[in-house]
Amino acid sequence: MQTNQLLAMFSGSLLLLGLIAYFLARGKAARVRASGTSMYAQPDQYGWFTVMSTAGPALAVGAVGSFVMLLVGAEIPPLLLLAGSLVVACAGLVIGVAMVRPDFHARQAIERVIRFFLAGAALISIFTTLGILLSIVFEAIRFFQMQSFWDFITGTTWNPGASFLAAAGRAEEGASAAQFGSVPLFAGTFMITFIAMLVAIPIGLLAAIYMAEYAPPKVRTFAKPVLEVLAGIPTVVYGFFAAITVAPIIVGIAGFFGVEASFNNALAPGIVMGIMIIPFISSLSDDVINSVPNSMREGSLALGLTKGEMIRDIVVPAALPGIISASLLAVSRALGETMIVVMAAGMRPNLTANPLEDMTTVTVRIVAALTGDQEFASAETLSAFALGLVLFVVTLSLNLVSVIMIRRFREKYRVNNL
Amino acid sequence: MRQSFDDISAQLRARHRKSARLKWISMGALGLAALFLVLFFADMLVKGLPAFQQAKIQVEVDYSEQASQIPLAAVNEDVRPLVSRGYLRLIPGRMRDNPDLLGTTRMEWVLADGQVDQYLKGHHARLSDKEKAVVDRLKEEGRAELPFNTTFFTSGDSKMPELAGIASAAMGTVLTLLVTLAVAFPIGVMTAVYLEEFAPDNRFTQLIEININNLAAIPSILFGLLGLAIFINFFGVPRSSPVIGGLTLALMTLPVIIIATRTALRSVPDSIRHAAFGVGCSRWQMVRDHVLPLALPGIMTGSIIGLAQAMGETAPLIIVGMVAFIPDVTTSFTDAATVLPAQIFTWAGEPDRAFIEKTSGGILVLLAVLITLNATAVVLRKKFERRW
Numbered sequence: 133m134q135t136n137q138l139l140a141m142f143s144g145s146l147l148l149l150g151l152i153a154y155f156l157a158r159g160k161a162a163r164v165r166a167s168g169t170s171m172y173a174q175p176d177q178y179g180w181f182t183v184m185s186t187a188g189p190a191l192a193v194g195a196v197g198s199f200v201m202l203l204v205g206a207e208i209p210p211l212l213l214l215a216g217s218l219v220v221a222c223a224g225l226v227i228g229v230a231m232v233r234p235d236f237h238a239r240q241a242i243e244r245v246i247r248f249f250l251a252g253a254a255l256i257s258i259f260t261t262l263g264i265l266l267s268i269v270f271e272a273i274r275f276f277q278m279q280s281f282w283d284f285i286t287g288t289t290w291n292p293g294a295s296f297l298a299a300a301g302r303a304e305e306g307a308s309a310a311q312f313g314s315v316p317l318f319a320g321t322f323m324i325t326f327i328a329m330l331v332a333i334p335i336g337l338l339a340a341i342y343m344a345e346y347a348p349p350k351v352r353t354f355a356k357p358v359l360e361v362l363a364g365i366p367t368v369v370y371g372f373f374a375a376i377t378v379a380p381i382i383v384g385i386a387g388f389f390g391v392e393a394s395f396n397n398a399l400a401p402g403i404v405m406g407i408m409i410i411p412f413i414s415s416l417s418d419d420v421i422n423s424v425p426n427s428m429r430e431g432s433l434a435l436g437l438t439k440g441e442m443i444r445d446i447v448v449p450a451a452l453p454g455i456i457s458a459s460l461l462a463v464s465r466a467l468g469e470t471m472i473v474v475m476a477a478g479m480r481p482n483l484t485a486n487p488l489e490d491m492t493t494v495t496v497r498i499v500a501a502l503t504g505d506q507e508f509a510s511a512e513t514l515s516a517f518a519l520g521l522v523l524f525v526v527t528l529s530l531n532l533v534s535v536i537m538i539r540r541f542r543e544k545y546r547v548n549n550l
Numbered sequence: 551m552r553q554s555f556d557d558i559s560a561q562l563r564a565r566h567r568k569s570a571r572l573k574w575i576s577m578g579a580l581g582l583a584a585l586f587l588v589l590f591f592a593d594m595l596v597k598g599l600p601a602f603q604q605a606k607i608q609v610e611v612d613y614s615e616q617a618s619q620i621p622l623a624a625v626n627e628d629v630r631p632l633v634s635r636g637y638l639r640l641i642p643g644r645m646r647d648n649p650d651l652l653g654t655t656r657m658e659w660v661l662a663d664g665q666v667d668q669y670l671k672g673h674h675a676r677l678s679d680k681e682k683a684v685v686d687r688l689k690e691e692g693r694a695e696l697p698f699n700t701t702f703f704t705s706g707d708s709k710m711p712e713l714a715g716i717a718s719a720a721m722g723t724v725l726t727l728l729v730t731l732a733v734a735f736p737i738g739v740m741t742a743v744y745l746e747e748f749a750p751d752n753r754f755t756q757l758i759e760i761n762i763n764n765l766a767a768i769p770s771i772l773f774g775l776l777g778l779a780i781f782i783n784f785f786g787v788p789r790s791s792p793v794i795g796g797l798t799l800a801l802m803t804l805p806v807i808i809i810a811t812r813t814a815l816r817s818v819p820d821s822i823r824h825a826a827f828g829v830g831c832s833r834w835q836m837v838r839d840h841v842l843p844l845a846l847p848g849i850m851t852g853s854i855i856g857l858a859q860a861m862g863e864t865a866p867l868i869i870v871g872m873v874a875f876i877p878d879v880t881t882s883f884t885d886a887a888t889v890l891p892a893q894i895f896t897w898a899g900e901p902d903r904a905f906i907e908k909t910s911g912g913i914l915v916l917l918a919v920l921i922t923l924n925a926t927a928v929v930l931r932k933k934f935e936r937r938w
Contacts, residue, residue, distance in 0.1 A: 202784075202785065202786075239832055240832070242834065243832050243833060243834050246834045247744075247748055247834075249740065250740050250741070250743055250744035250748055251744055251748075251749075253736075253737045253740035253741045253744065254740070254741040254744045254745060254749070254758050255758075256737050256741070256804070257741060257758060257761055257762050257765055257804060257805070257808070258757070258758060258761055260765060260776070260801045260804065261761050261764065261765060261768075263776050263780050264768065264772050264773070264775070264776045266780075267775060267776050267778075267779030267780050268772070268775055268776075268779070270779070271779055334579065335579045335582055335583060336579075337579075338575060338576040338578075338579030338580070339576065339579045339580040339583055341572075341576045342573070342576035342577050342579065342580050343580065345576075346573050346576065346577065347580075355580055355584075357928075358583075358584060358587065359580075359583060361587060361921075362583065362586075362587060364858065364859075364862075364920060364924060365590075365862070365917070365920075366861075366862025366863070366864065366891050366916060366920070367862070367863075367864065367865070368862070368864040368891040368892075368894050368895050368898075369594075369862075369891075369894070369913050369916070369917065371895075371898070372894065372898045372909055372910075372913065373590060373593065373594070375898065376597075376898075376906060377593050407583070407586050410583050414583075438565050438566055438568070438569035439569050439572075439573075440565075440568055440569030440570070440571070440572040440573070441565065441568075441569065443572060444572070461767060464767060464769075465767075465769075467769070468768070468769020468770070468771060468772070469769070470769070470770065470771045470864075470865035471864050471865055471891075471895070474865075474868075474895075475895070475898060495769070495771055495865070498771060498775075498869075499771070499865070499868055499869065502774075502775075502778065502868075502869050503868060503869075503871075503873070516775070517775060517779070520771070520772055520775045523769060523771075523772065524768070524769075524772055527767065527768060527769055528764065528768075531763075531764055531767045532764075535760075535763065
């Protein structure tokens, strides 16, 4: 029999059992109550409790069974497994109906089960982080068994070239040995991030200052959503824009000044990424500047400062932890940005300080290593996970520092809405 | 040193000028961002709007015996390179389905080749001078037009730009987002309800909270690595399918939904909770019957915004293989599929200039949908927002 049909039959019979359980238990409770005995809970609640005691253990058995099958590879016939869980369901039904007694707190039992389920859902986010960490770490360890960690950190040549041939057992056909020196990738990543920050931090911060200190309320209600639109545009669209529109403009301008620029120059993705990041900086900085206490503004104005001096010397320094926190979040966002660089930056690992040359980034190499038909166990594919591990560690630390900074700011000025 | 009155007032004027300068500079920064937005949309519109038109030419189609064998023979030699090969390929099949066609000759509006399309739109096209002359003649006779491009919305991907459309990608997006919503919405709402209404304030709860905030800031591509290593390699979920894409996106959307739901739950005043407890509700009854219904508009708004974010996401989907070439519209959750942003990514890599137009057209559709979704969220919030 097909697995799908089997599953359909299983869920059908479970549903039927649940219905039977509900009506049996509710009927029994109603009868008990009709006989004049007062009960702790409503008949409906006894019904629902029995449904839970029927379906819960059965589903748990099914889930554990299939998980064991997947994990250990133990061969349990699906038919046996499903039949087993149906038996458990019947047992649950009988026990559930037997528990319908006047002194049984059905409502509290339901409450406990629901609480358990909600806590289980909350655990999924923890499992997600663990899953990311474990999947990356395990594959990265496999990579570092093939390649030396030291070469990966300090090497200046990234040439995975023939590693997939080695994985296929045809190493001698590859002309040169694969090299995995990640320095050029990180250089490229930091170069593009640096350009992005040169665009995003001044514009974002100044826009935040304008919105928080100068703008009339009307402009503010209009400008904030407009800036948010910048963050809502999909990155693949930005990537296309950078590659098709911005890069040729930059090449043209460079050509006008007699400088040669590559069409995959680092400037185009950097600038476009910076524009994408403006709202991240401006909206958080705006919130922070707004929560600087007004007494500080009034005090400085009373001492005779002009408005500009007040902003420069009092408000911005007070808001600095929040602004730094926003910038760190923005840096972490820029480091992990993928589509813009995949589409607009180059593929060639290139160690250079010239932003007009093509250079590649960590995320570009991750995508390049994992697309295309390659042996999963090859060093090139696994190198993606090693790069991912570094990316994870760097962004995680940036995020944590950022959270600590904003918490410090919050404690200093006792604001709760950040 | 003593300063004269004039010195001091000059100094003061300079300080005020400086102060005014900051105002103009900061205003300029905001203006710059807005200017970019305008330029960006203008550029996309100019590049993408032509994609909604597609050249058709009127030619004489000869349904002869020969044409059923060699479809090229159905049209005259001088217009042969101008007609889409995709159209010609269909001729034998149509003749089989409709035997009456055999032996007739009709004037028909047929889909033109992608190069003719580009030429008619005034772009550079790879046509010989002779072919260009033929197109010009057809245009003068009113036999070449640029009607609305329905193919773009009804067909899947194709290597021929005149036949390429977004239908299969749109379907893939819908399927993927259904999976995302089905997974992320219940889990997200449950997590938020637990954290806001049930959880004791202990170490464990704090850990979950820090973890959720951190998840929201993890680069999206790492979720792709998770999907590849755990869902595909470990659990054996089919690669490139809407299921794997949806699951990966669900994990990404989860923090957005959780944070939005928590905010919505927090905005429900405690008096509601106290009143519910007062009439004898249990905690779950209080949440189910009183707090959740009141928080629902906020939850919906947050979920729509999260969904819009997931819809534009590309990087993790590329990692789990959703950049496949999908010519047919499929409605299966486990077959290979592609999504709109991935389709845009694929087209952006095509060397043919006609595909730049298609890419921009796809981008316009994607942006239109995203703006609609976000606008819906804003309207929902405005409409149901309650001040307690």
